[in-house]
Amino acid sequence: MQLLVNIDVDDLARATDFYCAAFALRTGRRFGTGGVELLGGTAPLYLLVKPAGSPAFPGATQVRDYARHWTPVHFDIVVDDVDAAVGRAVAAGATLEQAARSANWGRIALLADPFGNGFCLLQFLGRGYDEIATPA
Template sequence: QPRHCGCHWTPLHLDVVVPLLEPALARAEAAGMRPETGIRETAWGRLVTTADPSDHRRCPLPFTGDGHDGIARAPA
């Protein structure tokens, strides 16, 4: 189902910095998270969006290159 936010709740979204993406994704799936996207490659890292049964998002994210500074400089 498409994501929707009613006025009575706000979903949570967390980016979680991890050393390696694939093992972190495997642990997330074993804990009940479901992937919502494939693995995405960016100039500053790799990530995948996952959701828990309550529809809260967590993105395991190993930084590469300039890490967080690369996000701050990325064009909008």
Template sequence: MQFIVNIDVQDINKAISFYEKGLGLQLIRRLFGDTVAEMGGGPAPIYLIEQPDTNTAVPGTYIQRHYPRHWTPVHLDVLVENIDLAVSQAVSAGAALEGEIKPFAWGKACDNERSVR
């Protein structure tokens, strides 16, 4: 079985930079007039799709995208060997840490199931 992950982003160039620097992925190719970027290096290809926040989020409605936090129709949990290092890399690439890293019985995670955005 093969699958891909699609993530709407506000600015394709900033998103490519973040996923390269923050998560260690590599740009494979750009598509559709440079509004889509295929990223590799994980268990599945990730397609970053530029969608301005002026576009509606749901066809046929007036609901608009809102990117200031982490609006996206896709949710990803990123499993890493060293969460401290991973969070540090993501923050240095421009992410904001919304909660502290805390230990749980199954490992460490960001506080209250909040993420790095």
């Protein structure tokens, strides 16, 4: 299985600048004016231009809204230094929603990108998630 991450945005240049600056990604392929592939993570990230107010899917009554929104799916980015990563992300345009806090497995900070999508920055410590894992 290969994982691809797609993020809808309404401003491709702004989104490309943000994700490259915040996470040290680099531009791969471009898909005309409709999208760009960003490389440098463990999975490619695809930024797809979708206008605000456009239907979320064919026949949908819900439309895209790039204000901060909640969704049960988000992405976590594992970093070596959560404080430094928060600094880079905020400097690039992210909003810090919860400062880094510690847990048994490491540290976590909650943020949102400029398009309203939430994400977490994780720094594993010790054995990472194995610190809290139980046998299957």
